[in-house]
Amino acid sequence: MRGSASSPARPPPPLPATAGPEGAGLQRNRVQIPCCSSVWPCGWFLFGKSRRPRTVLGRELLPSPAPDLIAVGDSRQGSSSLRKGLRAEHCFASELSQPIWKIMDRHVPMHALPEEIQKMSPEEKVCKYCGVSYLILHEFKAMEEKVKAMEKKMKFYQGSVEREKKLQEKLQSLSQDFEQYKIDNESKTERIQDANIQLKSQQSQFQGMQKELSHLQHELKIKHRQSQVFSQRLSEYKHFWNKTLSLLTFTKRELTSIKNEVYDNFQNWTSLKGEVFLQIKSISETALTEIDILNKSLTVSQRNKVCLEEEMKNLKLLSDAAILRSQQIQTSKQQGVNWQTRCYNLQKEVLDLQCQVEALELKLQKAVKEMDNYKEMLVNKSNEADHCQRELRKLKFESIISESRHTKLLKEKEDSLMTCQQIYKTLQEELTAKESQEEDLKRRINLAENELEITKTLLHQTKEEVLTLKNERELMLISHQKSIEQLQETLREKLLSDDNWKEKIEAELTKERAQHLVEFEEQVLLFKEEAKLELDIEKEKHQEIIQKYKKEQEELQMKISDLITGATRDLRLEVTTLKEKLHESLIQYTEESESKEKEIENLRNLVAEFESRLKKEIDSNESVSEDLKKEMKKKSDELERVMLVQTQLIQQFNQSQEENTFLQETVRRECEERFELTEALSQAREQLLELRKLSRSLPLSPCSLSKGSLTSPAAMVSNHGERSLARLHSEKGTKIPSLHRVSKPTTSPTSEKPKKASSSGLPILPQPHPPRGGASSVNETRLRLAAILRRRLSQQ
Numbered sequence: 001m002r003g004s005a006s007s008p009a010r011p012p013p014p015l016p017a018t019a020g021p022e023g024a025g026l027q028r029n030r031v032q033i034p035c036c037s038s039v040w041p042c043g044w045f046l047f048g049k050s051r052r053p054r055t056v057l058g059r060e061l062l063p064s065p066a067p068d069l070i071a072v073g074d075s076r077q078g079s080s081s082l083r084k085g086l087r088a089e090h091c092f093a094s095e096l097s098q099p100i101w102k103i104m105d106r107h108v109p110m111h112a113l114p115e116e117i118q119k120m121s122p123e124e125k126v127c128k129y130c131g132v133s134y135l136i137l138h139e140f141k142a143m144e145e146k147v148k149a150m151e152k153k154m155k156f157y158q159g160s161v162e163r164e165k166k167l168q169e170k171l172q173s174l175s176q177d178f179e180q181y182k183i184d185n186e187s188k189t190e191r192i193q194d195a196n197i198q199l200k201s202q203q204s205q206f207q208g209m210q211k212e213l214s215h216l217q218h219e220l221k222i223k224h225r226q227s228q229v230f231s232q233r234l235s236e237y238k239h240f241w242n243k244t245l246s247l248l249t250f251t252k253r254e255l256t257s258i259k260n261e262v263y264d265n266f267q268n269w270t271s272l273k274g275e276v277f278l279q280i281k282s283i284s285e286t287a288l289t290e291i292d293i294l295n296k297s298l299t300v301s302q303r304n305k306v307c308l309e310e311e312m313k314n315l316k317l318l319s320d321a322a323i324l325r326s327q328q329i330q331t332s333k334q335q336g337v338n339w340q341t342r343c344y345n346l347q348k349e350v351l352d353l354q355c356q357v358e359a360l361e362l363k364l365q366k367a368v369k370e371m372d373n374y375k376e377m378l379v380n381k382s383n384e385a386d387h388c389q390r391e392l393r394k395l396k397f398e399s400i401i402s403e404s405r406h407t408k409l410l411k412e413k414e415d416s417l418m419t420c421q422q423i424y425k426t427l428q429e430e431l432t433a434k435e436s437q438e439e440d441l442k443r444r445i446n447l448a449e450n451e452l453e454i455t456k457t458l459l460h461q462t463k464e465e466v467l468t469l470k471n472e473r474e475l476m477l478i479s480h481q482k483s484i485e486q487l488q489e490t491l492r493e494k495l496l497s498d499d500n501w502k503e504k505i506e507a508e509l510t511k512e513r514a515q516h517l518v519e520f521e522e523q524v525l526l527f528k529e530e531a532k533l534e535l536d537i538e539k540e541k542h543q544e545i546i547q548k549y550k551k552e553q554e555e556l557q558m559k560i561s562d563l564i565t566g567a568t569r570d571l572r573l574e575v576t577t578l579k580e581k582l583h584e585s586l587i588q589y590t591e592e593s594e595s596k597e598k599e600i601e602n603l604r605n606l607v608a609e610f611e612s613r614l615k616k617e618i619d620s621n622e623s624v625s626e627d628l629k630k631e632m633k634k635k636s637d638e639l640e641r642v643m644l645v646q647t648q649l650i651q652q653f654n655q656s657q658e659e660n661t662f663l664q665e666t667v668r669r670e671c672e673e674r675f676e677l678t679e680a681l682s683q684a685r686e687q688l689l690e691l692r693k694l695s696r697s698l699p700l701s702p703c704s705l706s707k708g709s710l711t712s713p714a715a716m717v718s719n720h721g722e723r724s725l726a727r728l729h730s731e732k733g734t735k736i737p738s739l740h741r742v743s744k745p746t747t748s749p750t751s752e753k754p755k756k757a758s759s760s761g762l763p764i765l766p767q768p769h770p771p772r773g774g775a776s777s778v779n780e781t782r783l784r785l786a787a788i789l790r791r792r793l794s795q796q
Helices: 020-029 079-095 100-105 137-158 160-317 323-497 502-697 702-730 749-760 772-795
Strands: none
Touching: 137 160, 137 323, 137 502, 160 323, 160 502, 323 502
């Protein structure tokens, strides 16, 4: 080997041929050190891509993959560039913080060699003696740096025991804190349980209040039913009122019908009264005409009497010659006296008839007065009926007002019930809201409990993670120790394998150390600085990680404490708010219950008042109805009395009509008798004339005949008067037709002459005594008429 030092540089032996780029990679990555014993002039080496092991002095070393950078240099030409490249590689090695076995297996330079070294020719990069690149020294220095780094790491791991102790102390403190938190949580759970018990008690109270509310609702329903019953009663009373009103209207109609009947009867009475007045007027006119006729007949009779007196004077002169005639004249005088007495009686009867007519007129005046009284009574009754109608209208108006009041009160009650129902609905809504709030609180409590359980589980998980981390750290320490032992064994093996080369390497190293002490010192300084930087960086990294963990633990503790405090605060606030709300709700409920009780009492009072008013109104209505019934009874009694009076008046009117007809018939009969008497007088006069003629012709013989003839008409007259009286006595009990059927007496011209003859001798002749039979019959008729009139007056 020494002998070959002066020989020219041999090229390195070629590598075994391999196919493809892998073989090229192997040739490139393979490094051979020259076998010369001269000092190693340079420290250049060759990097390759593949991870296959390098060979140093014919032996394989650890693989170190690197980029395809081929650095070639010479110690003579590019020492500065070599220094720069070594510094870059040292910087790269200082930045590595991986484990030793990884760094030794994989040395990846971060910075490329300068361009001057890269542009060097391969002849300049290779040793001329052994053909090995001079850059392999860098690997040894990297190994030394890595060993130093491993020692530092070992020191760091040696200090980890103290750290573990500190961490265990911290864990103990954390466990104590955790136990305290557990105790706090238990106390808080007890408080929560107490709060739950209080909530349950309040819920029971709330349920009791709900029961009371249901009871009050039931009472309200009962009151509502009572109000419905009262409304039904009111409707029944209204129906009764309507019936009473219909009855009152019916009675009013009956009263109007009765008024119309009374008015019709009054009109009929007025018409009958007018007819009676007309009949009386006609009767009075007929009586006046008859009286005038009689007066005329009396004047005519007086004139006849004067004529007869003259004739008597003439006859007295002829008395001597007519004694028989004087006897006959005496008989005729006796007949004339009879006729005069009869005329006198007729005059008395006419006077009596006039008195009766005057009495009838008085009776008519009394009847008119009574009719006026009855009119006034009817007016009073009509006024009373109007007053009753007004009272009925007032009662209707008052009933309408009372109905409106009742409707208003019912509306107010309905409004109050609606307000109570709305208040009840609002209370129910508030209760539902409170129940929902309680459910939300329960949910929140459950969520808090779940969060507490989650935090407990997280604490358990953190404990387990701490235990797992401790186990992993122990395993890591064991693995690191094993890897260090393996590295030491590998180094020992390598050192044992390289014992033969130690002398050579030591010689060369001494040379190189002598040459590179200064550079090494500089590099040491640089490496120290870089190592310090790396250590600072690693410390910072680890401290940051530890601080992160510490911060995370503190944050977790703070979060746990904050969560617990927040949960307790929330629970306390919620409990306080619930207590306040419950207190407020209890106050409101008490107030509302008091207000409802007051309203119920007011409603009861109102119902009592309405009942009393209804009773009073019912009593008043009953009293009014009773009064109306009494008045109706009174009015019906008065109407019956009026009807009885009316019937009595009608009967009296019929009786007066009968009496009038009876009097008319009596007058007619008397007129007929007068007519018959006038006829008899005319016959007697004719007979007297005939006798005179006969006496003139036969002065003596006709005396007997004249006596018989003179006696016959007198007997006829007497018989006729007796017949007329018998007729009057027989027809007193029978009914007489009306005035329309009365026939007026007809006066004939032949009857005026005897009347004149009879009337002419009345004032001269003395009043002879009337016959007994005719006077007794007339007196009987008068007495009967007076008794009838007295009876009617007593009935009135």
